[in-house]
Amino acid sequence: MNRSVPDNAVELERLSKRFSIRTMRENGARRRAVQKEILAVDGIDLVIRRGELFGLLGPNGAGKTTTIRMLCTLLIPTSGRARVWGFDVAEQADEVRRRLGVVLAGERSIYWKLTARENLEYFAALYQVPRDLARPRIADLLERVGLTARADDLVERYSTGMRQRLALIKAMVHDPPVLLLDEPTTGLDPQAARNIRDLIRHLHHSEGKTIILTTHYMEEADQLSERIGIIDQGRIIALDSPQALKRSLGQGSVLRFELVGGKDDLEGSLRTIPGVHTVTVERPADDGTRELILHLNDPGAALPRALDAISRGGGQVRHLQMEETSLEDVFIALTGRRLRD
């Protein structure tokens, strides 16, 4: 279908998804099954521009994958709307599927008993790509990810990284303008993960693809994304460029203290120190230690005063570490939890 190229690749309007799940409840000595409602995605509003590389960052269970699955038409939203390339995911699912390349289950999303070329030919046929266009495109894709020499080997003989690369080009066989990549580097060794990240960068910069990436690796989201949405408990709690998100915690560094003891109001007294932007206190560990995280605008001025305040407050510093602000710090500052919790 011919239609003008939209400015926005993806638009979400108050998108929600509610699941009803069976769970076991203790009732005295008996256990019985009860239905429980879970709001996995809670009214998300989001616009992703054409040609943008967007990262959706959040811990497991935050709602990333549910959002992606609604976008790629595998799930029907409970309420709200989602449009991909101008088409509604619930009402115009086929048009959405033609414009999306999706990598969901990574290496498991391809047939291991077929060769790479057979897999790509198969999926090209399902996307109704004419054979005379499919053949050169498949050869080009295989070449681009360095699989030409192994193109006629069964996929079961590939390494995990090779399969992941194949899964990625399988999603591109119909040359979709939008790519959804759900945790594309999970389970890969560092070298294979780097190769995938390079490929994603290339697709974005050289081909202008709109790429939506979900990950719980903050470094990956930081390195790749032009904009990041941090998602937690089904809501987008922060949305900006990685640099701007980190700047929101102050211009400087992060100071991590591992403490034993200390008064309860230590956090309050640290907050009053000039140069301290925010203070986060983590839950005490089993051995009684707890972590204090200070985001500093002026580390030189704030560090000696912070040490002094801790000492006066009866705390003992076990370990101290100064580092650059990361997206993990942003997440902790917003939620009080780590991404991997």
Next chain:
Amino acid sequence: MALTVPHPCGVVPSRPGYAGPFAAVVRRELRIFLRYPSWVVGMIIWPVLFPLIYLFGSRALAGPEGQGLSAFARLAGTTNVQGFIVIGTTAWMWLNMTLWAVGTSLRTDQVRGVLESNWLTPVPRFVLLLGTAASHAVLALAVLVLSLVEFRVLLGIHFSPSVSGAAAVIALTIPWVYGLAMAFAAVVLRFKEANAMVYFVRGVFMVFAGITFPLSVLPDWMARIAAYMPLTHTIEAFRAALLQGAGPAALRVHLAFLFWSGLLLLALGYYVFRTVDRLMRRVGTVGHH
């Protein structure tokens, strides 16, 4: 950042129609099947071994001089006991292979993780299902022909086939098998389990459709149920076509029943599958296993 829009509409030009995707699914299934040599060997040996149990049983029951054959002929309408059994069991196996292939293939794809990849494409899901069924129908037809040749050559079983009659039975059997296969695929999709359903329906079919015995030995209530099962008509019509050379005209009662049950079961299977598919998209368990 340099921005290059890949195509005015964002996708490569697509070829309309579903013949290409359908053929691709058939090719995929056949390729995967042929890459498991044990499946191929099993497919050749099992259809020959399975009827032998009943053949030797019938020889034992016929008595030392074959006295029981006349009683069997009175009930079955033929003295060709071996042909009667072989056609019954072979037709049953052919239908089994096609019928269960859709559900079990769906289940295998679910466990492998490739089901969602297929369902993310713009091809209607029933095209994917029918492609799977067609590939197994091709394999099963090859088995059917091979089995009949093997029985002719190895056991000297005599057939007097009407090719047009047999072709008409096959053509009118495929719709009801596909309809039931779609309904079965829906059950697999919903309950993530294939085996219990397979064993139950397979057992019912085996007893009620009279694959190794004439239906006249069934109690009245069972015979009445059997008369409304399309498998019964497929097997009866096959026997008439291959043992007595009955053509389409002589088979018209069976063929009419198969035609109408094909229409009904296709519509029912399509409806059930669509309903379950939509339910799965609401609850989000398509890829779960």
